[in-house]
Amino acid sequence: MDHEKVNILLVDDQPAKLLAYEVILKDLGENLVIASSGREALEVLLKTEIAVILVDVCMPELDGFELAAMIREHPRFQKTAMIFISAIQVSDIDRLRGYEMGAVDYVPVPVVPEVLRAKIKVFAELYRKTRELERLNQDLEDRVRARTAELENSTAKLRESEERRSMAIAAGKMGSWDWDWITGDWMWDEGQYRIFGVGSENFEVNPANVQALLHPDDVDQLRKAIAEFNKGTRSYETEFRIVRPDGEVRWCVGTAAATADDSGRVVRVSGVTVDITERKRAEERQNLLAREVDHRAKNALALAQSIVRLTRADEVKAYVSAVEGRINALARVHTILSLSSWQGAELSKLIEEELAPYSLGGQIKLAGTEVQLLPATAQTLALALHELFTNSAKYGALSTRTGQLAIGWQVENDLLTLIWEESGGPLVMTPKSRGFGTRSLLASVESQLGGQAQFDWRAEGLLCRLEVPLVRKTAATTAPGKFEAASSAELQRASG
Structure with a gap:
């Protein structure tokens, strides 16, 4: 053997x-x-x-x-x-x-x-x-230890689950109930009372009182659940609203399970109610944000489309460079706005983003207090500043090492005044006609923002004064996006 x-x-x-x-x-x-x-x-x-x-x-x-x-x-x-x-x-x-x-x-x-x-x-x-x-x-001992560990793990999970349920109930997020289908008696735990905003000492749980706390548009959900259980359904789940005695509306999800006797007749229904109001509000905020993102994306695309269509240049290379510059300026301000969840942008940040590509050392001086701009104002000013920087880099003070640029701004009575002053560059002559950049700048500042743009073509350098109201009482302060969407039309008029 x-x-x-x-x-x-x-x-x-x-x-x-x-x-x-x-x-x-x-x-x-x-x-x-x-x-x-x-x-x-x-x-x-x-x-x-x-x-x-x-x-x-x-x-x-x-x-x-x-x-x-x-x-x-x-x-x-x-x-x-x-x-x-x-x-x-x-x-x-x-x-x-x-x-x-x-x-x-x-x-x-x-x-x-x-x-x-x-x-x-x-x-x-x-x-x-x-x-x-x-x-x-040894094998038997190992099995016993494994089984003991398994039981301890199951017990720990059950205890953890019960603790989570207790915490949820204590926080008013969950409640459980029991309904005797034969006698009509109800039993609520403390969590159920908290969700409905009533007290166990002065609220009698019965079908009529419970129905009175349901939102009028959701009363049919209760009737439908009762009908389903009478047809033999053993479980049911639905979302519904309640109206607390103080008038507050809360969203809930209810899950119910029926117990039947030997003949199949329902004798008891037990369930759990979970307050999902915060989740519903988060979903609403998310849907609103999605619509707002879609809206802003369409506005940005419309503005980009106008830039592409209306930009003029004698050569393809110059055309591509101009279009890329203007779209990049739009992209930069969108990045700044997205970081603030579209709450607004600081003027100094817009200026820093626009002057960053030039790396001119001490040629540029900035002076001004912090100013928070609304999204629409920030977009318009970003494009205006881009045109000023581009023109200065091509023809003005920033085109030479000896040129100097001073940008200063202040706010008084909700009116932003920005002074753009160039000096030390090439000799400046008043242009015979306004280019697309200048015309679009005037159109955006005056028509879109309700402000003013003044140009003084001094021989020693351009002096530009922009006045922009920070609070508009016109269509610009209506629903977000209406003012932004107007930009393409303004640019078209500017190009004409």
Whole structure:
């Protein structure tokens, strides 16, 4: 029969005897380990798992009794089976001493092979069975530990779930209820009372009172649920609104499950109510934001389309450069506005974004207090500033290293005044006609913002004065986007 081999240690100082023991025991099919002295046997024991020890009583240095005593002192070998072989007549006292040292049996010399094999086989099989039982016991303990850990984990999850439910109920976000379908009796927990905004001490829970707290447009949901349960439906979920006694409207989602008797008749309905008002409001804000983003995107595309259509240039390269510059200016102000969730933009930030590509060191000086611009005003001024910077870089003060540009602004009575003053650049001459940039700047500032743009083409450099109302009482202050959408039409008129 196939089985796991065990190690049998043979200890004797005479090689001939060891060889004889090997010949006798080899038919057992076990692993035979040889030791020619007590000390060698101890070394083997420390390195190898031994099932049975066959040891000669009479050995020099360390005899069998002394070796047995040393083996038994080690906790790992206290149960290892030891069989003594003795070539001398063993008295009862010697046997008793051997048993005290841990021997399990004696084999006299001359050795009868069949007897020795039988004794070794019995103890080897006993060792094997003991190990198998230990493994089974370990496996059982592992299973018990795993099952215990699983139960503890399930218990922890259940406790955590109950804690979350308790926290939700305590926060007024969740409530549970029970309705006896036969008697009509209702039971609400504290969370249910909190959601509906009533007190358990002065509110009687019955169908009429509950219906009175439902939003008039959602009363049919209750009737529909009752009809569904009467038809055999076992679960139902719906969203509905309640109107608290103080007039506040709250959104809720209700989940109900029916319990039926043996005949299939509904006898009880239990459910949970969750206050989802905040989620509904967040969804409304998200939908509003999506519509606003769509609206602003269309306005931006319309403005970009006008820029592309109305830009004029003698060469393709110049045309591409002008279009890219104006669209990039629009993109930069959109980035600034998006970072503020379209609440507005600081004027200084707009100016810094526009002058950033020039890297002119000390040629530009800025002076002014912080001014927060509305989105529409920021977009228009960003394009106006872009035109001023572009013209200055091409023809004005910023086209030479000696040129100087001073930009100053102030606010008084909700009127923003911005002064653009160039000096030290090329000689300036009053243009015979206004280009697209100048015309679009005038149209946007005057028509869109209700302000004024004045140009003084001085020989030493351009002086431009922009006056922009920060609060409009015209169509510009109506719904977001109407004023922005007008920009394309204004640009078209400017190009004409």
